[in-house]
Amino acid sequence: PYYKESYNNSVSPEDAKWEFERENLQLDTTLGEGEFGKVVKAKAFNLDGKQNYTEVAVKMLKNCASGVEQQALWSEFNLLKDVQHPNVIRLLGACTQNGPTYLIVEYCEHGSLLSYLRNSRLEENGYVNQRYKPSKHISNPKEPPELLTIRDLLSFGWQIAKGMKYLSEIKLVHRDLAARNVLVGSGKVLKISDFGLTRDVYEADTYLKQSKGRIPVKWLAPESLYAQIYTTQSDVWSFGIVLWEIVTLGAPPYPGVPPERLYNLLLAGYRMDRPENCSDELYAVMQKCWKTDPQDRPTFSKLADIFDRMLQQRT
Ligand code: ACK
Secondary structure, rough: OHHHHOOOOOOOOOHOOOOOOOHHHEEEEEEEEEOEEEEEEEEEEEEHHOOOOOOOOOEEEEEOOHHHHHHHHHHHHHHOOOOOOOOEEEEEEEOOOOOOOEEEEEOOOOEHHHHHHHHOOOOOOOOOOOOOOOOOOOOOOOOOOOOHHHHHHHHHHHHHHHHHHHHHHOOOEOOOOOHHHEEOHHHOEEEEEOOOOOOOOOOOOOOOOOOOOOOOOHOOOHHHHHHHHOOOHHHHHHHHHHHHHHHHHOOOHHHHHHOHHHHHHHHOOOOOOOOOOOOOOHHHHHHHHHHOOOHHHHOHHHHHHHHHHHHHHHH
């Protein structure tokens, strides 16, 4: 089977504390799948000594995955071991023995922020000109979508900024920050997820991407597009795109712009317009995130403060 070469015959003492008995995991429905990997809902019995079971999400590779993807799953595992923040997905365990590698993470009942935003749209709402499939996270698809308030949207920006501030403090560059990679748990708590591309920056705060994978062009800063330079400040650019996704309730960025034209447009100073229903104040934040010089962009710490203040003004 495909997982043979990824077999690990021994578990280091450090990993032993994460190892979870495969037999105690009951796989359930598939929550989502990509080209090489999938995420399955599962019940984990006796997790952390709990009597009952815990609902979890299990990330695994598909049969067609190559060594590169296996590597990405392992690097995600290694990074997640060290992260602990309410707005970052929490690792609960892993199955690395006697079968395919499984990463066990907390289950987020509302799925990705992107599908959550799209599900919250009303037909009559100005942004709705497409119908999106109801999410499999919604038990009754006939239920009316949960309406989101401006306060909810600001809180989303605030929570992502706080999670990213934490990641930047522990010197992690995410490189793929997008609404599809943020999850929504109960109580509308957001969790930054999908660390497959994340790199530790150590002392140097840049990372040069070596291999050519799929590139999320419309979320990337110009310096990442032309020089493969990824820094916390290029994550800030992506955060600006996520804000745009939030305020448009999940519209695809740069509508109508072919990805291959984007770089020249950005170079010429082109940026997305202020979306309908977006305050001047919030648009100004996006524009700051999209400054050409990475040093001119706000830090995540500054962004967290900005959203904190905007939320306070609304109480
Ligand atoms: O928007 P979704 O239904 O929610 O589609 C994506 C899909 O899997 C691929 O990423 C869902 N998903 C991923 N991780 C989790 C998780 N920890 N809890 C719940 N759903 C998840 C996501």
